[in-house]
Amino acid sequence: MRTLLLLFLFQVGIISAQETLQLSEGQTSPNATLKDVSWISGHWQGEAFGGIAEEIxxxxxxxxxxxxxxxxxxxxxxxxxxxxxxEVDNSIILQLKHFDKNLRGWEEKNETVDFRLVKMEKNKAYFEGFTIEKVSENQINMWVLIESKDSSEEVLFSYTRV
Structure with a gap:
């Protein structure tokens, strides 16, 4: 199912920002807590893929x-x-599951898409292939690395607070 998402994202266009990072083999996530990323909380909206993207x-x-x-x-x-x-093992991890418009899951029942923490800055959290940046109290950016067999590109979601 992840392949379906990747194909969809490539069809609608990609913005390249070079903002995501990866852990090296054997590298562990740095220490972090939810307090370090609590600035993400809120209701966010922006344009993406010819429509409106919304996160709460x-x-x-x-x-x-x-x-x-x-x-x-x-x-x-x-x-x-x-x-x-x-919060896991003195660090943080971002995990998600995808669903179609009828709430049918894309991943298998017990599978999640996991993004381990790579690096923490005051207003930026770098997960593997997923970066979240606080631009201001009312704006955040999220970059997601989309990989296919032949290439990888980053998608930028620029959100404002609703």
Whole structure:
């Protein structure tokens, strides 16, 4: 199912920003807590893939920050994501699952798409293939690395607070 998402993203166009990082083989995630990324919480919206992308992030509670995402194009939901950033082994990890507009899962039942933390800065969190940046109190950027067999590109989601 991840391949379907990759094909969809390549069909609608990609913005390259060179903002994502990867852990080296054997490298572990740095120490971090949800407090380090609590600035992500809120209701965010922006344009993407010819439609409106929307994310709603909770405040930290119970060792996680949950979120939901939806992409609406041509007045129809294209897909959803549900996920969280969770504290694990003195660090944090971003995990998500994709769903079509009828809530049929893309990943297998017990599978998630995982993005381990690579690097933390004051207003920027680098996960493997997924970077989140606080631009201001009312703007955040997210870059997602999309890989195919032949190439990899980054997609920029520029959000403003709703």
């Amino acid at each position: 992030w909770s405040d930290p509670m119970g060792g996680s920050m949950m979120f939901v995402f939806r992409l609406v194009a041509d007045n129809q939901v294209s897909f959803y994501e549900v996920g969280h950033i969770q």
